[in-house]
Amino acid sequence: MIPSVHVPESVTKAECVLLVEDSDDLREMFVELVDFVLNRRCIGVGSYEELVALGDRALGCGVAILDINLGPSPWSGIDAYTWLREQGYTGRIVFLTGHGDTHPLVVAAKRKGDAEIVSKPIDPDRLQAVVDGQLR
Amino acid sequence: MTAPPDLEARHAWRGALVAAALNAVGMPFDYFLARNVPNMPFYPSALSALVSVGLIVLLLMQRRHPTVRFSSVVFLLNITVILAALWITSGYWASTRAWTPFQANKLGALAVPLVAPELRVGLLAIAGLAGTAIAKFYVLDPEIQRRLPVGEPWFVLIFAMFSGVLLVYRLRGLAFERDVLRLQAEAAVAADVARGFLRLRDYANTPIQTIVFATEVLRRRHPDLEPILLRIDRAAARLMVLSRALKSYESMNSWNPGDRSTDRAALSDRAASTEPTRNRAA
Numbered sequence: 001m002i003p004s005v006h007v008p009e010s011v012t013k014a015e016c017v018l019l020v021e022d023s024d025d026l027r028e029m030f031v032e033l034v035d036f037v038l039n040r041r042c043i044g045v046g047s048y049e050e051l052v053a054l055g056d057r058a059l060g061c062g063v064a065i066l067d068i069n070l071g072p073s074p075w076s077g078i079d080a081y082t083w084l085r086e087q088g089y090t091g092r093i094v095f096l097t098g099h100g101d102t103h104p105l106v107v108a109a110k111r112k113g114d115a116e117i118v119s120k121p122i123d124p125d126r127l128q129a130v131v132d133g134q135l136r
Numbered sequence: 137m138t139a140p141p142d143l144e145a146r147h148a149w150r151g152a153l154v155a156a157a158l159n160a161v162g163m164p165f166d167y168f169l170a171r172n173v174p175n176m177p178f179y180p181s182a183l184s185a186l187v188s189v190g191l192i193v194l195l196l197m198q199r200r201h202p203t204v205r206f207s208s209v210v211f212l213l214n215i216t217v218i219l220a221a222l223w224i225t226s227g228y229w230a231s232t233r234a235w236t237p238f239q240a241n242k243l244g245a246l247a248v249p250l251v252a253p254e255l256r257v258g259l260l261a262i263a264g265l266a267g268t269a270i271a272k273f274y275v276l277d278p279e280i281q282r283r284l285p286v287g288e289p290w291f292v293l294i295f296a297m298f299s300g301v302l303l304v305y306r307l308r309g310l311a312f313e314r315d316v317l318r319l320q321a322e323a324a325v326a327a328d329v330a331r332g333f334l335r336l337r338d339y340a341n342t343p344i345q346t347i348v349f350a351t352e353v354l355r356r357r358h359p360d361l362e363p364i365l366l367r368i369d370r371a372a373a374r375l376m377v378l379s380r381a382l383k384s385y386e387s388m389n390s391w392n393p394g395d396r397s398t399d400r401a402a403l404s405d406r407a408a409s410t411e412p413t414r415n416r417a418a
Contacts, residue, residue: 023342029349037356069338098341100334100386121345121376124352 016041017131018061020051020080021096022071030065033124038131048075052083059089063131068097068105078108081115094118094130143314148253149202152211153195155251159188159214163221166240176228180221187217207253215261218244219268226272230280237288241269242295249302258303266296330388337382344375 017034019042021027027044034042043061045051047070051058058064064084066077081093095109098120109117118130167181191210198206222240229235245265252258273281273289351368354361 023346026342026346026349029346029353032353033349037352098338098345100338100383102386103334103338120341121348121372121379123348127349 016043016061018042018051018058018064018091019044019066020046020048020064020070020077021067022046022069022073023067030127033127034131037124038128040131047071047073048080048083049073051080058084059087059091061091063092063094063133064089065094065096065130068095068099068109076105078105078112081109081112092116092133096120096122096130143317144310145202145204145207147310148204148207148211149195149199151251151253152207152214153192155211155247156188156191156195156214158247158251159218160185160192163188163218166225170225170229173228173232176225180224184217184221188214204253208257211251211253211257212260215244215248215264219264223268223272226269227276230276230284233283237273237284238269238292241265241292245292245295245299246302249299249306252303252307255303255307258307259300262296262299262303266292326388330385333382333385337379337385340375341379344372344379347372347375 017040019027019030019034021030021044024046027046031042031044034040043054043058045054045058064080066080068077070076070080077095077097081095084093093112093115095106095112095115095117097103097106097109097117099106100119101107106117109115116130118126122130163181163185167176167178170176170181191214195202195207195210222244226238226240230237242265245262248258248261248265252261269292270289273284347368351365351372355365
């Protein structure tokens, strides 16, 4: 069953941040941090299925942050990336991962030439840079 | 993968077993060939074969827990009964004019390098085969001695010398193979440990990230908690240092095809067994 995702009308604009992260705790903290500290709107979903269910509302976000490993489901952040691009998503995509550089999923993510890869854990300043597109 | 010390014992066990089997088959065959030799007794070949069958049974009983020492003792017992049998039968063979001297001793000396459990035992067996042949020559009737081909019984020493070289060559080859296997086993263990550490790091990164973000949210919402939050910051920083330290194991690890799903399953299993409810791995 795909859980419903509450998305306020105000978030369907280009400034919002899309997060696909399977850890509930991290996702909630991330959304709260982006909302409350960075003053940006953030849509958090926990799985590929939830992302697909989000549909066009996901495509309105300026940046999509995707956890590469979405837990035991058959889908990964790579699949989320592919879905977004296939839907015509033109925003930035950042992979967030707890894996090392040599992990097969990370290697696959690196092949997506237009995506950035950021390793967990990051501090709030770096999160700001990720959201603002100022990664160095 | 078989552990190298165990492999050495298995090599020794197999060699002793083959040696006993050669005795069990060879001695009756030797008697069969000697059936027309006048007065050739049956018992040396029969006893030798019988003892070898007993040794085979002993070896089979020890097959799950073989040791080099046990296999060496069995090998020496086997070679002793062979030498005793050959000592007796060669006297009868020598009485025939068609006898080629000490063929069995020479054949035995050539077989020892292929089956000897260890160097000292192998050299002892070769020395026994050569020594008994020479000694037997000098207890034969002088008339028989004169009849034997020129150079006998000293040809057996040439066989013994070649056998010694072959024995050293084979045992060194086996030792080298065991070293290679040991190194491969150690490398496999190291890679497994490295992968375990990497999984541990990967698994810890999401909770650490959660702590870092939760601390920041709390800091903004409750500035009065700053002294406590600073401590959490320091603890999280230490965990991040640990995470970065484990990164060094990446160079020791190579992911194989299919590791993606295996990794996920492993992470999922660990998450299920260690987390109370909601969090899953990175």
